[in-house]
Amino acid sequence: MTVTTPAVSVRGLRKDFGNGDVLAGVDLDVPDGEITLLMGPNGVGKTILLSCIAGGLHPDDGEVTVFGASPGAAAESLSFMLQDAMLVDELTGRENVAFFRDLHPHSTDEVEAILETLDFETEALEMEVGDYSGGMKRKLELAISLSVDVSLYLLDEPTAALDMTTVEQLHSLLADRREAGETILVSSHLPADAELADTIAVVTDDGVTAVDSPEALLAAVPPVVLAEGPADIADAVRDGRLFEGEIHRRGFLREGVDPERVTGDEGTAVQVREPTYTDMFNYYVHLRGTR
């Protein structure tokens, strides 16, 4: 049996900015040559975790290794896309590209080719980045980060602000990188990104609380109860917890409850259906472990 060393290994990572722990005891292995997705609520510390792996922040406790070395020693083996915090607004796109090209020893001339794949009109490289839309900024951040020829890409919410066509183009680009043996660690709130991942790691205030393939995580999510209007489903769902949507209130079918009984009442708009990746997010982040 061959045992592959993870590209990134995090053990007992703790980070505190002086007013309580942001991360308290995170353990994570990022398999080499795979795409791993970090999923978790706003403010849980995904960006902080990525920054500790990139070597930009130092943990208060615990250990991070990247290809067996410290993040500082591995800096030339990785490329980090930090959303909304990379580009200089006062410079044009082209000036930003030149600025970042000088910062990494493994920069290449691929930026424009990647921008074209992402449907970015390259004439816009002559505009100041301060005049870009959110999606244009994301595409430029991505193209700069992915144009660096390294073995590990850390991407903080790469699909935020992208339209779904561009998300699919990015997925195909990242899948090609995986084919080439590169390792990609991505944070995301977009359920569609689950389809790209080999592994999903769920980050909560208790650390990484679930790690598995998207399919295995989804298979363990209970059926979803949907109610429209006044129908009372609190007794039928786990923990009595309801998630508000535009049309429906939703919850997860409580163990031992017969779905037929839940939908049985004539005249009430209640359905039970299989969970989606959006439901999976709610389940692992807010409910897992409760009955």
Ligand SMILES: Nc1ncnc2c1ncn2[C@@H]1O[C@H](COP(=O)(O)OP(=O)(O)OP(=O)(O)O)[C@@H](O)[C@H]1O
């Ligand atoms: N330099 C800092 N000083 C103090 N607190 C900080 C600092 N940087 C981040 N934090 C806090 O750490 C917490 C985690 O932030 P982080 O950006 O990592 O969350 P996140 O999981 O990436 O969230 P989101 O999904 O909203 O992007 C937040 O509460 C944030 O306010």
